[in-house]
Structure formats: C-alpha cells, structure tokens
Amino acid sequence: MNFRTVEFQIVETSANIRRNGLMTAAAITNAAACLFVLGAFALALWNLSSMTEKLSHESRIRVFFIKDVELAEAKDLEQEIVARFGPEIDESVLIPREEVLRNFTMEHPSIPDVGLEEIKPFPHELQIKLRDPERWREVTELARADGRVDEVRSGRESGLEPLLKLRRMTRIGGIVLVVFLGFATLLTISNTIRLTIYARRREIGIMQLVGATTRFIRFPFLLEGVFHGTLGALLGGAALLGGYTSVVSWIADTIPAFEKWLVYGVDQLAILFAGLVVSGLLFGLIGSWISVSRHLESG
Amino acid sequence: MIEFVDVSLQYPNGTQALDRVSLTIQKGEFCFLVGPSGTGKSSLLKLVYREETPTGGQVVVADTDVAALPRRHVPLLRRRIGVVFQDFRLLTKKTAAENVGYALDVIGLPRREKHRRVPKALELVDLVHKADAYPDELSGGEQQRVSIARALVNNPPILVADEPTGNLDPDASWNIIQLLSKINIKGTTVVVATHDRDIVNRMARRVVTMADGRVVADRQKASYDHSDEEPEEQVGPSDPVLRRGEVSR
Structure with missing residues (x-):
C-alpha cells in the first residue's frame, strides 16, 4: 500500500466513522461496557489474590x-x-x-x-x-x-494451608476467568463490528467490483475496529477506575482496617488501565479482522 | 477475448444455472445476451468477472483462465472488466465525480492521474456538468451513465452490463445503449444481458439467446423476436471478419 492509498483510507475511515454515527456510538459503548466488566473482574481477582498473598506472607x-x-x-x-x-x-x-x-x-x-x-x-x-x-x-x-x-x-x-490453596485457586481461576471473559469480550466486539460491516455491505460489494484487493477493503475496518476498541477501553477504563477509587475511599473511611488489603496504588491502577486500553485496541483489531475476513470469504 | 468452453454452473442449492455452454466473444465485439428471467444470462456474466466460478468447463477472459485464477488475483481481473448493473450501484454519499474516482482510488492511482481521467470519463458519458451532483439528484439514466463512467474510467478492454436499462424509460434506455455502442466503437468489447426487445431489435447486433441455462441461438444482426429462428442467417461466433466489419462501421 502506497502513501496515497493509506491517506485515502484514513480519510475514508474518518468519514465513515462520522457518517455512521449511531453505529459508531453503539460499537464504542459496547466495547466500553465489555471492557468495564472485564476490568472489574480482573480488579476483583487482583484484590483477592493480593489479599491471600499478603495474608499468607503474614502467616x-x-x-x-x-x-x-x-x-x-x-x-x-x-x-x-x-x-x-x-x-x-x-x-x-x-x-x-x-x-x-x-x-x-x-x-x-x-x-x-x-x-x-x-x-x-x-x-x-x-x-x-x-x-x-x-x-x-x-x-x-x-x-x-x-x-x-x-x-x-x-x-x-x-490457617496457612487453606490460604495457600485459595491463593493458588485465585491465580489459576483468575487467569482462566479473565481469558474466558476476554474471549467473550472479543466475540461481542467482533459481532458489533460485523453489524457495521453488514451496514456497509453494499459499499464493500462496489469496492470488490471495481477491483479493490481484500487487503484494501479490510484496512479501513481494522482502523475502525482499533478506534472503537481503544476509545471504548478509554471510556470503560475511566469509568471503572473512577468507580473503584470511590469504593476504595469509602472502604477506607468506614472500615479502615480493611484498606491495607486492597489494591489501590497509582502504579497498580495505571497498569490495569494500560492493560485495558491495550486489550481494547487488540480486541478491536482482532475482532474486526475476524468479522471482515468472514464477510469477504462468504461474499 | 471471452471464451466459454463447455461451461456448467450449479449453485449450492442445486439450481443448474448453466448447462455445458460454449460461446466465444471476440475482441471489439458487441453482443446481446437475451432470454427469459432465470435462463442463466446473469450467471454467465458473473463468471466473466469471477463473481461465480464454474462447476465445470473453462472460462477464459483476456487470456486468463478465470476459474483457475487464485483468489488474490481476482481484483486484478476485475480492473480489466467494467461492470454495469440494473440498479447502478453508486455510493449515495459520494458525488458523481467521486463515484467515478472511487474506482481509481481503490487501485491506488496517483491523484494527478485521477484528476485527469475522471473528467474524461464524465465527458464520455456527457455528464461533466453534473460532476458535483449526488446520485439522488440525478435521473435514472444519468445515474446509469455515472456507473458506466465508473466502469470505464480504468480503461478496461471489456464491459459487461447486466440489464443496464431495466430501471429506465425507453428514451433513457436508448441513450444508454447508444452510449454503450459508442464505447464499443472505440474498441471496448461489450456484452449486454437484456430483456429489452425494442433495443435489441433496433440495434441489430449479435444476439445470443439463452434458455434453461443453454445457448439456444447465436446470430449476427439478429432481432430479439427472431433470434431463435432463421437459422440460415446464423454466423458462427468464430467469424471475426464480419464482426470487425461491424465494429468499424
């Protein structure tokens, strides 16, 4: 792809995002909600894991x-x-x-x-x-x-032995659950992107007709997927961290003894936020890749 | 230029769209495909631009065995074939000029070249004055002319049109066919699938008649109504002398 093509694609993608405002809003909201849930689970498991970790170390x-x-x-x-x-x-x-x-x-x-x-x-x-x-x-x-x-x-x-068992279970179960939820998130995001592709199937048909390559057709959808996923992650992540810090400060006020068990360091939350944004970007990219490839193969 | 050798096409639902069709369309020829709905005209055209692949036989387009073409090379084939449809297939949110230019954008042609070619294509279809109009601001005939300009802007050697006048009134239909004829005279091979008796009769060109997925008649200077009669007028598709004579006429 030459510079002219990439420039054309970026202009077309931004125009499409603007034109299909409702679909864009739906895709971003969906990504934000999915990543919020994923992040909330990850955070809950992280807290549980940190709690068992700290407890077992104190034993x-x-x-x-x-x-x-x-x-x-x-x-x-x-x-x-x-x-x-x-x-x-x-x-x-x-x-x-x-x-x-x-x-x-x-x-x-x-x-x-x-x-x-x-x-x-x-x-x-x-x-x-x-x-x-x-x-x-x-x-x-x-x-x-x-x-x-x-x-x-x-x-x-x-009480160390059951605690260690719980710690192991949290680690393995946490990874399994996050992977499972991640997969579900990917499928949901991918399906929403499928709707945007379906809404533009006519345009895709015209592109194919005039000799656009599969790579050319796929590229703007990937860009759009990345945009939906990343923006959704930024919104979902911000909402999650906003809510979480409020909960943590409420716990700190009401049950101060409990505060030390919680994950609330700025660096830890920054890692979570960055993880969500990277996940959103990847989910958007992979999700749109899957959807557009399936559409092009069936078309 | 376009050769069908014993071509069959069966759709996944079991419908036999084409049954051992053999047909040759020479370079620079103008050819009508006629016959009732469901006789395989559109399917035959779809094989040309590889929308479908034959389940039997061979389709050769511009020296390319279309069925054997790897999937990734299909776009390159389509850049050498202009396609026109009954429903125009224009992008409603783009102007006439943008719709025509789109065919060049997707193949990554430099902008300068695009700005040179688009007005020429619009001039050919006599729509320079409507370059900035959106499809819904154009009549059906004008929209079809935009779609023809888009099909031709890439200078393809072949133009296939599937019921190009199906949505148009008689005058607009005649204008479109005249335009296709003009394009053919400039050297482009044109294949038109149509129901329009009047046009076929007035044009008196080669007429290939299809029924039940087969070619039942193939005549030069024929009319729609008599294309499957008067066998004495039949001219084989491999007789290029007469066809060249027609083209230069």
Whole structure:
C-alpha cells in the first residue's frame, strides 16, 4: 500500500466513522461496557489474590519447645533452621518463655497473678516467617523431627494451608476467568463490528467490483475496529477506575482496617488501565479482522 | 477475448444455472445476451468477472483462465472488466465525480492521474456538468451513465452490463445503449444481458439467446423476436471478419 492509498483510507475511515454515527456510538459503548466488566473482574481477582498473598506472607510457623529446654538450646535450633533455609527465611524471632508469659498476662489482665513466673507455664517459642510461604512443610518437618520441640503450629493449624490453596485457586481461576471473559469480550466486539460491516455491505460489494484487493477493503475496518476498541477501553477504563477509587475511599473511611488489603496504588491502577486500553485496541483489531475476513470469504 | 468452453454452473442449492455452454466473444465485439428471467444470462456474466466460478468447463477472459485464477488475483481481473448493473450501484454519499474516482482510488492511482481521467470519463458519458451532483439528484439514466463512467474510467478492454436499462424509460434506455455502442466503437468489447426487445431489435447486433441455462441461438444482426429462428442467417461466433466489419462501421 502506497502513501496515497493509506491517506485515502484514513480519510475514508474518518468519514465513515462520522457518517455512521449511531453505529459508531453503539460499537464504542459496547466495547466500553465489555471492557468495564472485564476490568472489574480482573480488579476483583487482583484484590483477592493480593489479599491471600499478603495474608499468607503474614502467616508464621510457630515452634513450641519442650518446657525444660533451655533458651540456648532453642537458639541452636533456630540457627540450624536459619543455616538450612538461609535466604528463604524472611524473619525469625525467638521469644523466651518469660516474654511469652508477659505477653499473655498483658493480653489477659483479669487472670490473677498466682506466681506464674515460678510455675513457668509457657515454653520458649520460635516464630518463623518465610519469603515463600509454600515452603512451610519443609520447615515444619525439620522442626518436628527435633527432640527439643514439643509442637509445631503451621499449615492447617495456622490457617496457612487453606490460604495457600485459595491463593493458588485465585491465580489459576483468575487467569482462566479473565481469558474466558476476554474471549467473550472479543466475540461481542467482533459481532458489533460485523453489524457495521453488514451496514456497509453494499459499499464493500462496489469496492470488490471495481477491483479493490481484500487487503484494501479490510484496512479501513481494522482502523475502525482499533478506534472503537481503544476509545471504548478509554471510556470503560475511566469509568471503572473512577468507580473503584470511590469504593476504595469509602472502604477506607468506614472500615479502615480493611484498606491495607486492597489494591489501590497509582502504579497498580495505571497498569490495569494500560492493560485495558491495550486489550481494547487488540480486541478491536482482532475482532474486526475476524468479522471482515468472514464477510469477504462468504461474499 | 471471452471464451466459454463447455461451461456448467450449479449453485449450492442445486439450481443448474448453466448447462455445458460454449460461446466465444471476440475482441471489439458487441453482443446481446437475451432470454427469459432465470435462463442463466446473469450467471454467465458473473463468471466473466469471477463473481461465480464454474462447476465445470473453462472460462477464459483476456487470456486468463478465470476459474483457475487464485483468489488474490481476482481484483486484478476485475480492473480489466467494467461492470454495469440494473440498479447502478453508486455510493449515495459520494458525488458523481467521486463515484467515478472511487474506482481509481481503490487501485491506488496517483491523484494527478485521477484528476485527469475522471473528467474524461464524465465527458464520455456527457455528464461533466453534473460532476458535483449526488446520485439522488440525478435521473435514472444519468445515474446509469455515472456507473458506466465508473466502469470505464480504468480503461478496461471489456464491459459487461447486466440489464443496464431495466430501471429506465425507453428514451433513457436508448441513450444508454447508444452510449454503450459508442464505447464499443472505440474498441471496448461489450456484452449486454437484456430483456429489452425494442433495443435489441433496433440495434441489430449479435444476439445470443439463452434458455434453461443453454445457448439456444447465436446470430449476427439478429432481432430479439427472431433470434431463435432463421437459422440460415446464423454466423458462427468464430467469424471475426464480419464482426470487425461491424465494429468499424
């Protein structure tokens, strides 16, 4: 295609967009609605995934020593674990039994002091936070096998195991759902573009009659598809982010504790917005390609 | 120029539109295709510009085996054939000049060349003064002339017209046929499918009569009503001497 042809195509496309105002409005609105729904699902899944991610990272493996194990012995095990897992350990804290008791009495002030310090009711406790929470099983097995250890609370007991399962499910389910919704969006956009093609089938017939190539006929529809998809994404994305930030600020005002679990960083929302715009552009391009090719093949 | 060799065409719904048709139309010839509706006239023309492909036989247009032509080369074939229809097929939102120029735009011809060719084509059909008029501001005859100008602006060696006078009154019809005759005299091969007895009779050109998807008569200087009679006047389609004589007449 030479410069003259491209220039002609751009002029024709913009004229077509203006002439078929109602169809253009319908196609853009449809793309905006589809991408709004897609974006809303993606955002909901992103939030769920981020929530499980943060929760699982906050989860700690708690190792309780046998009561008469001394602090130095407990420290030995801590060092063994740190030496074995090294950089995998995000944080390890050894809490002496005195501190455990102090925390307990502070949390339960109603319990009378009956000389608990003498009785020493609590053992030393080691708390380990892993960078990759999925490796809890290995740490747990190592600690459980140690003779100084009485009990290890991790996995199911600490709620980590179901949380990790949920995290995995969110990731896989999220990808499947977004792909599925993306496909549905593509089909919807493609069908709307088919309507615009159908509305101009006479023009296409004339183009074919006077010897226009398939590429020549297809090009303005691709341009139009990109225009519909991108503008729809810009509108749908703006509406989604506008609505979402209002919801986030409402949550921050009403349930402040919940705010930290939400995805609302400017960079994160910018990624989402850019993703929607790129999706809109691609959906418009691929959707019009499919529709116009099907029309030209059947014609 | 156009050769049908034992051509059959069956549509997907089972309709047999053409049944072993053999016909040769020489370069520079003017030929009428006549016959009742549904006898295969339009189907025969559609094979020329590859709107349809034959289910049997061979169609050769300007030395090109049309049926064997790869799909991507069809536009190149169509640039060598002007096509005119009963319903004009003009773009309603473009002026007469824009409609004619459109045929050049889609093949990417330089603008300067377009500005040279469009007025010439409009001049040929005597519509220079209506260059800026939209189709709905033109009469049926004028619209058909615009469509002829569009078909010719690319200087095709062949012009096929499918019922070009079907929507026109007798005067406008006669003008259109005269115009097609003028184009033919300039050297373009013209094939016209028509029902219009009056025109066919007045023109006294080669008349190919079709019935049930077959060519039942093929005569020179024939009339519509007697095209399937008077076999003694029959001239074979491969007799170019007489036809050339006609063209230069």
